[in-house]
Amino acid sequence: MNHTTAEQVPEPTEPLKYLSKKEAAVIEKELLNEYRFGHQQLIEIWGHACAHAITKAFPLSAFSKKQPTVLVICGPEQNGSVGLVCARHLRIFEYEPTIFYPKRTQNTMYQDFTTQCEKMDIPFLSYLPTEVQLINDAYNIVIDAILGTESDHGEEQEPFTSILTTLKQVKIPMASVDVPSGWDADKANADGITPEVLISLNAPKKCAKGFSGKHFLAGRFLPYDIQKKFDLNLPEFPGTDSLVEL
């Protein structure tokens, strides 16, 4: 159960489920086809929750730089569009996001998300500096919304291989959306990037088992029937929050 009711609800004794890439895809398909959630609706829900997670992990007061700058790196698929929505909500929460969105899929929905960000006066970088110091100096944190469960490990192409190399050397904290980019969703990547914060969407993936940083779960919206069907055993969500820290 993920809400408090008047009756006594026993704490779930079953452990939290870590999804395989395949299970994650099946759940998403069911949400769209059977539960009739809209694509844009889901991405909005996830992006909004990601922004909330960022404000919990990195409150404005904790930033050392004068401006609350955040670099959001968006990949070409769904993970990237979640990053776009996250950036937009961060702007509303008075952060100063800058987006780097080098490769864009020809998809009206993703284009709309891009326009929404542009119209919120969020700047888009035309290139990512390869001088890591420049990134360290300009931004407080980096949000990795490059690759999610949809990509296959080992199939990264440019410009993402270079971007990931740069990210591995960056000194400022990093938060990854759903899966640290470059990791296989089923297995942690010892050579990959090491984010300080992970925001799992729906349920954590197998690669997150043993993740040592701050781990948030954006899954409150999941219908109970899906939670039961896949034995997700999600923890309780506090108050009216759409996410919980694991």
Place this chain on the structure above:
Amino acid sequence: MSGIRALLGLGVLVTTRCARGGGAYTRRGVCPAYSGWGQLNWACPKVGISTMETTKQLKYLSQEEAQHIDEELFTEYRFSVDQLMELAGLSCAVAIAKGYPAASFPRQSPTVLVLCGPGNNGGDGLVCARHLKLLGYEPTIVYPKRPNKPLFENLTTQCEKMGIPFLPELPTEPQLIDQAYNLVIDAIFGFSFKGAVREPFGTILSTLKRATVPIASIDIPSGWDVEAGSPDGLQPDMLISLTAPKKAALLFRGRYHYLGGRFVPAALERKYQLNLPPYPGTECVQRLL
């Protein structure tokens, strides 16, 4: 939040009260916080008084302005209806949770009744109902007139699949409603409402008016003229204005007025001079009254 913005927030609350009291606050150097009028107990820093004089008032929209803003959000800013409806419905659920915590209900089960109209206001109600379920309430929906559009069909399915029951019609005995539900959410008509109320909503509204259970209205108390209000219309206990309040909200006499729909781009806010007070932290709602 900078000092100036904090002061603007302060000033806006003050001038909102002034507008309700019938007079606009314009005099230099007089701070209503000390006039003993209203429950304004916060300290007013003297250094801010001249700033407060130039404070801009929270805008109460005309029907036309509300429609233009809506249109611009979709055409120019490229938001999709389901995107904004999700945020709007969430705001409503959170406002309700703040005003009527489930634990405070006298009845054993935190039952709420959600009345959904034939348009977007009804859609907001469907999203609100789904979030209320996630927050631990037990919503029941009455949705007699459903648009033949995928958006509304999908929202309905999402509710059904969350185990939210749909009543075929509203009981015409107000006592039945009072006995069964702790709160009624009025998501019948919104800011596009004009003209006569068609059935079954005429009967629904007249039943509601005779019920004693508190009512929370989404955006506009249904049946009210969006600008002039309605003296013998619904008298809700809570109003949740979305995006910005409409002129009818000036006539709202209930206990709780919340503002929700925290998605307005700064450029749009500037264009229409909405002068929205700042939302606290990451909250998606704020209490105006």
